[in-house]
Amino acid sequence: MSDLKTRVLEDIKTAMKSGERERLSVLRMLNSDIKQREVVDSVEITDAVVIASIEKMLKQRRDSESQFRSGNRPDLADKEASEIAVLLHYLPQQLTTAEVEALIAQAVAETGAQGGKDMGKVMGWLKPKVAGKTDMGKLSGLIKAALG
Incomplete structure:
Protein backbone atom coordinates (compact mmCIF):
# COMPACT_ATOMS: atom_id res chain seq x y z
CA MET A 1 0.00 0.00 0.00
CA SER A 2 1.25 3.49 -0.75
CA ASP A 3 2.52 5.72 2.02
CA LEU A 4 0.05 8.44 1.05
CA LYS A 5 -2.93 6.08 1.20
CA THR A 6 -1.78 4.88 4.62
CA ARG A 7 -1.53 8.49 5.76
CA VAL A 8 -5.06 9.22 4.53
CA LEU A 9 -6.43 6.17 6.37
CA GLU A 10 -4.65 7.18 9.58
CA ASP A 11 -5.97 10.73 9.26
CA ILE A 12 -9.51 9.37 8.83
CA LYS A 13 -9.16 7.59 12.16
CA THR A 14 -7.76 10.71 13.80
CA ALA A 15 -10.55 12.89 12.39
CA MET A 16 -13.16 10.42 13.68
CA LYS A 17 -11.66 10.42 17.17
CA SER A 18 -11.35 14.20 17.33
CA GLY A 19 -14.81 14.89 15.86
CA GLU A 20 -13.62 16.86 12.82
CA ARG A 21 -16.69 16.22 10.66
CA GLU A 22 -15.77 18.40 7.69
CA ARG A 23 -12.23 17.00 7.45
CA LEU A 24 -13.55 13.46 7.91
CA SER A 25 -16.04 13.95 5.08
CA VAL A 26 -13.34 15.11 2.65
CA LEU A 27 -10.99 12.29 3.62
CA ARG A 28 -13.74 9.71 3.20
CA MET A 29 -14.50 11.06 -0.29
CA LEU A 30 -10.81 10.80 -1.14
CA ASN A 31 -10.61 7.26 0.24
CA SER A 32 -13.69 6.32 -1.78
CA ASP A 33 -12.11 7.63 -4.99
CA ILE A 34 -8.90 5.72 -4.23
CA LYS A 35 -10.85 2.50 -3.63
CA GLN A 36 -12.79 3.00 -6.85
CA ARG A 37 -9.56 3.31 -8.81
CA GLU A 55 -5.70 16.47 -8.24
CA LYS A 56 -9.01 15.37 -9.75
CA MET A 57 -10.86 16.31 -6.56
CA LEU A 58 -9.04 19.64 -6.36
CA LYS A 59 -10.01 20.52 -9.92
CA GLN A 60 -13.66 19.72 -9.19
CA ARG A 61 -13.64 21.82 -6.03
CA ARG A 62 -11.87 24.77 -7.67
CA ASP A 63 -14.44 24.75 -10.47
CA SER A 64 -17.30 24.56 -7.97
CA GLU A 65 -15.83 27.32 -5.82
CA SER A 66 -15.51 29.57 -8.86
CA GLN A 67 -19.09 28.91 -9.91
CA PHE A 68 -20.43 29.47 -6.40
CA ARG A 69 -18.55 32.77 -6.10
CA SER A 70 -19.87 33.96 -9.47
CA GLY A 71 -23.35 32.78 -8.45
CA ASN A 72 -23.19 34.86 -5.25
CA ARG A 73 -23.15 31.81 -2.94
CA PRO A 74 -20.26 32.60 -0.60
CA ASP A 75 -21.40 29.98 1.94
CA LEU A 76 -20.99 27.15 -0.55
CA ALA A 77 -17.81 28.67 -2.01
CA ASP A 78 -16.27 28.80 1.48
CA LYS A 79 -17.14 25.12 2.00
CA GLU A 80 -15.37 24.22 -1.24
CA ALA A 81 -12.37 26.36 -0.22
CA SER A 82 -12.09 24.54 3.11
CA GLU A 83 -12.20 21.18 1.28
CA ILE A 84 -9.44 22.42 -1.03
CA ALA A 85 -7.31 23.27 2.01
CA VAL A 86 -7.73 19.73 3.39
CA LEU A 87 -6.77 18.15 0.06
CA LEU A 88 -3.75 20.40 -0.51
CA HIS A 89 -2.29 19.06 2.72
CA TYR A 90 -1.65 15.71 0.96
CA LEU A 91 0.17 17.02 -2.10
CA PRO A 92 3.96 17.39 -2.27
CA GLN A 93 5.56 20.81 -1.83
CA GLN A 94 4.26 23.05 -4.63
CA LEU A 95 6.68 24.50 -7.18
CA THR A 96 7.12 28.26 -7.36
CA THR A 97 6.24 30.10 -10.55
CA ALA A 98 9.96 30.66 -11.21
CA GLU A 99 10.66 26.93 -10.87
CA VAL A 100 7.81 26.08 -13.25
CA GLU A 101 8.98 28.65 -15.78
CA ALA A 102 12.54 27.24 -15.62
CA LEU A 103 11.18 23.73 -16.25
CA ILE A 104 9.11 25.01 -19.18
CA ALA A 105 12.20 26.65 -20.70
CA GLN A 106 14.14 23.40 -20.27
CA ALA A 107 11.29 21.40 -21.82
CA VAL A 108 11.07 23.75 -24.81
CA ALA A 109 14.83 23.49 -25.35
CA GLU A 110 14.97 19.70 -25.01
CA THR A 111 11.91 18.97 -27.15
CA GLY A 112 12.73 21.56 -29.79
CA ALA A 113 9.23 23.02 -29.55
CA GLN A 114 8.60 25.87 -31.99
CA GLY A 115 5.04 26.99 -31.37
CA GLY A 116 1.57 26.12 -30.17
CA LYS A 117 1.45 22.95 -32.26
CA ASP A 118 4.24 21.51 -30.10
CA MET A 119 2.41 22.05 -26.82
CA GLY A 120 1.75 18.32 -26.48
CA LYS A 121 5.47 17.56 -26.64
CA VAL A 122 6.24 20.08 -23.92
CA MET A 123 3.35 18.93 -21.73
CA GLY A 124 4.40 15.29 -22.15
CA TRP A 125 7.93 16.16 -21.08
CA LEU A 126 6.77 18.22 -18.09
CA LYS A 127 3.90 16.16 -16.71
CA PRO A 128 5.93 13.47 -14.92
CA LYS A 129 8.22 16.10 -13.41
CA VAL A 130 5.47 18.36 -12.02
CA ALA A 131 2.67 15.90 -11.19
CA GLY A 132 1.11 16.95 -7.92
CA LYS A 133 3.48 19.89 -7.57
CA THR A 134 1.62 22.50 -9.60
CA ASP A 135 -1.85 23.30 -10.94
CA MET A 136 -2.00 21.75 -14.41
CA GLY A 137 -4.41 24.44 -15.64
CA LYS A 138 -1.95 27.18 -14.75
CA LEU A 139 0.86 25.12 -16.25
CA SER A 140 -1.01 24.93 -19.54
CA GLY A 141 -1.38 28.70 -19.61
CA LEU A 142 2.31 29.22 -18.90
CA ILE A 143 3.27 26.79 -21.68
CA LYS A 144 1.00 28.60 -24.15
CA ALA A 145 2.58 31.92 -23.20
CA ALA A 146 6.10 30.48 -23.60
CA LEU A 147 5.30 28.98 -27.01
CA GLY A 148 3.20 31.90 -28.23
Missing part, protein backbone atom coordinates in the same frame (compact mmCIF):
# COMPACT_ATOMS: atom_id res chain seq x y z
CA GLU A 38 -8.25 0.19 -7.12
CA VAL A 39 -11.34 -1.95 -7.77
CA VAL A 40 -12.88 -0.61 -10.98
CA ASP A 41 -9.69 0.36 -12.78
CA SER A 42 -7.73 -2.60 -11.34
CA VAL A 43 -4.81 -0.34 -10.52
CA GLU A 44 -2.20 -0.95 -7.85
CA ILE A 45 -2.41 1.97 -5.45
CA THR A 46 0.79 3.97 -5.49
CA ASP A 47 1.44 7.51 -4.33
CA ALA A 48 1.06 8.63 -7.96
CA VAL A 49 -2.47 7.16 -8.11
CA VAL A 50 -3.40 8.86 -4.83
CA ILE A 51 -1.98 12.17 -6.09
CA ALA A 52 -4.01 11.80 -9.31
CA SER A 53 -7.16 11.31 -7.19
CA ILE A 54 -6.35 14.38 -5.13
Whole structure:
Protein backbone atom coordinates (compact mmCIF):
# COMPACT_ATOMS: atom_id res chain seq x y z
CA MET A 1 0.00 0.00 0.00
CA SER A 2 1.25 3.49 -0.75
CA ASP A 3 2.52 5.72 2.02
CA LEU A 4 0.05 8.44 1.05
CA LYS A 5 -2.93 6.08 1.20
CA THR A 6 -1.78 4.88 4.62
CA ARG A 7 -1.53 8.49 5.76
CA VAL A 8 -5.06 9.22 4.53
CA LEU A 9 -6.43 6.17 6.37
CA GLU A 10 -4.65 7.18 9.58
CA ASP A 11 -5.97 10.73 9.26
CA ILE A 12 -9.51 9.37 8.83
CA LYS A 13 -9.16 7.59 12.16
CA THR A 14 -7.76 10.71 13.80
CA ALA A 15 -10.55 12.89 12.39
CA MET A 16 -13.16 10.42 13.68
CA LYS A 17 -11.66 10.42 17.17
CA SER A 18 -11.35 14.20 17.33
CA GLY A 19 -14.81 14.89 15.86
CA GLU A 20 -13.62 16.86 12.82
CA ARG A 21 -16.69 16.22 10.66
CA GLU A 22 -15.77 18.40 7.69
CA ARG A 23 -12.23 17.00 7.45
CA LEU A 24 -13.55 13.46 7.91
CA SER A 25 -16.04 13.95 5.08
CA VAL A 26 -13.34 15.11 2.65
CA LEU A 27 -10.99 12.29 3.62
CA ARG A 28 -13.74 9.71 3.20
CA MET A 29 -14.50 11.06 -0.29
CA LEU A 30 -10.81 10.80 -1.14
CA ASN A 31 -10.61 7.26 0.24
CA SER A 32 -13.69 6.32 -1.78
CA ASP A 33 -12.11 7.63 -4.99
CA ILE A 34 -8.90 5.72 -4.23
CA LYS A 35 -10.85 2.50 -3.63
CA GLN A 36 -12.79 3.00 -6.85
CA ARG A 37 -9.56 3.31 -8.81
CA GLU A 38 -8.25 0.19 -7.12
CA VAL A 39 -11.34 -1.95 -7.77
CA VAL A 40 -12.88 -0.61 -10.98
CA ASP A 41 -9.69 0.36 -12.78
CA SER A 42 -7.73 -2.60 -11.34
CA VAL A 43 -4.81 -0.34 -10.52
CA GLU A 44 -2.20 -0.95 -7.85
CA ILE A 45 -2.41 1.97 -5.45
CA THR A 46 0.79 3.97 -5.49
CA ASP A 47 1.44 7.51 -4.33
CA ALA A 48 1.06 8.63 -7.96
CA VAL A 49 -2.47 7.16 -8.11
CA VAL A 50 -3.40 8.86 -4.83
CA ILE A 51 -1.98 12.17 -6.09
CA ALA A 52 -4.01 11.80 -9.31
CA SER A 53 -7.16 11.31 -7.19
CA ILE A 54 -6.35 14.38 -5.13
CA GLU A 55 -5.70 16.47 -8.24
CA LYS A 56 -9.01 15.37 -9.75
CA MET A 57 -10.86 16.31 -6.56
CA LEU A 58 -9.04 19.64 -6.36
CA LYS A 59 -10.01 20.52 -9.92
CA GLN A 60 -13.66 19.72 -9.19
CA ARG A 61 -13.64 21.82 -6.03
CA ARG A 62 -11.87 24.77 -7.67
CA ASP A 63 -14.44 24.75 -10.47
CA SER A 64 -17.30 24.56 -7.97
CA GLU A 65 -15.83 27.32 -5.82
CA SER A 66 -15.51 29.57 -8.86
CA GLN A 67 -19.09 28.91 -9.91
CA PHE A 68 -20.43 29.47 -6.40
CA ARG A 69 -18.55 32.77 -6.10
CA SER A 70 -19.87 33.96 -9.47
CA GLY A 71 -23.35 32.78 -8.45
CA ASN A 72 -23.19 34.86 -5.25
CA ARG A 73 -23.15 31.81 -2.94
CA PRO A 74 -20.26 32.60 -0.60
CA ASP A 75 -21.40 29.98 1.94
CA LEU A 76 -20.99 27.15 -0.55
CA ALA A 77 -17.81 28.67 -2.01
CA ASP A 78 -16.27 28.80 1.48
CA LYS A 79 -17.14 25.12 2.00
CA GLU A 80 -15.37 24.22 -1.24
CA ALA A 81 -12.37 26.36 -0.22
CA SER A 82 -12.09 24.54 3.11
CA GLU A 83 -12.20 21.18 1.28
CA ILE A 84 -9.44 22.42 -1.03
CA ALA A 85 -7.31 23.27 2.01
CA VAL A 86 -7.73 19.73 3.39
CA LEU A 87 -6.77 18.15 0.06
CA LEU A 88 -3.75 20.40 -0.51
CA HIS A 89 -2.29 19.06 2.72
CA TYR A 90 -1.65 15.71 0.96
CA LEU A 91 0.17 17.02 -2.10
CA PRO A 92 3.96 17.39 -2.27
CA GLN A 93 5.56 20.81 -1.83
CA GLN A 94 4.26 23.05 -4.63
CA LEU A 95 6.68 24.50 -7.18
CA THR A 96 7.12 28.26 -7.36
CA THR A 97 6.24 30.10 -10.55
CA ALA A 98 9.96 30.66 -11.21
CA GLU A 99 10.66 26.93 -10.87
CA VAL A 100 7.81 26.08 -13.25
CA GLU A 101 8.98 28.65 -15.78
CA ALA A 102 12.54 27.24 -15.62
CA LEU A 103 11.18 23.73 -16.25
CA ILE A 104 9.11 25.01 -19.18
CA ALA A 105 12.20 26.65 -20.70
CA GLN A 106 14.14 23.40 -20.27
CA ALA A 107 11.29 21.40 -21.82
CA VAL A 108 11.07 23.75 -24.81
CA ALA A 109 14.83 23.49 -25.35
CA GLU A 110 14.97 19.70 -25.01
CA THR A 111 11.91 18.97 -27.15
CA GLY A 112 12.73 21.56 -29.79
CA ALA A 113 9.23 23.02 -29.55
CA GLN A 114 8.60 25.87 -31.99
CA GLY A 115 5.04 26.99 -31.37
CA GLY A 116 1.57 26.12 -30.17
CA LYS A 117 1.45 22.95 -32.26
CA ASP A 118 4.24 21.51 -30.10
CA MET A 119 2.41 22.05 -26.82
CA GLY A 120 1.75 18.32 -26.48
CA LYS A 121 5.47 17.56 -26.64
CA VAL A 122 6.24 20.08 -23.92
CA MET A 123 3.35 18.93 -21.73
CA GLY A 124 4.40 15.29 -22.15
CA TRP A 125 7.93 16.16 -21.08
CA LEU A 126 6.77 18.22 -18.09
CA LYS A 127 3.90 16.16 -16.71
CA PRO A 128 5.93 13.47 -14.92
CA LYS A 129 8.22 16.10 -13.41
CA VAL A 130 5.47 18.36 -12.02
CA ALA A 131 2.67 15.90 -11.19
CA GLY A 132 1.11 16.95 -7.92
CA LYS A 133 3.48 19.89 -7.57
CA THR A 134 1.62 22.50 -9.60
CA ASP A 135 -1.85 23.30 -10.94
CA MET A 136 -2.00 21.75 -14.41
CA GLY A 137 -4.41 24.44 -15.64
CA LYS A 138 -1.95 27.18 -14.75
CA LEU A 139 0.86 25.12 -16.25
CA SER A 140 -1.01 24.93 -19.54
CA GLY A 141 -1.38 28.70 -19.61
CA LEU A 142 2.31 29.22 -18.90
CA ILE A 143 3.27 26.79 -21.68
CA LYS A 144 1.00 28.60 -24.15
CA ALA A 145 2.58 31.92 -23.20
CA ALA A 146 6.10 30.48 -23.60
CA LEU A 147 5.30 28.98 -27.01
CA GLY A 148 3.20 31.90 -28.23
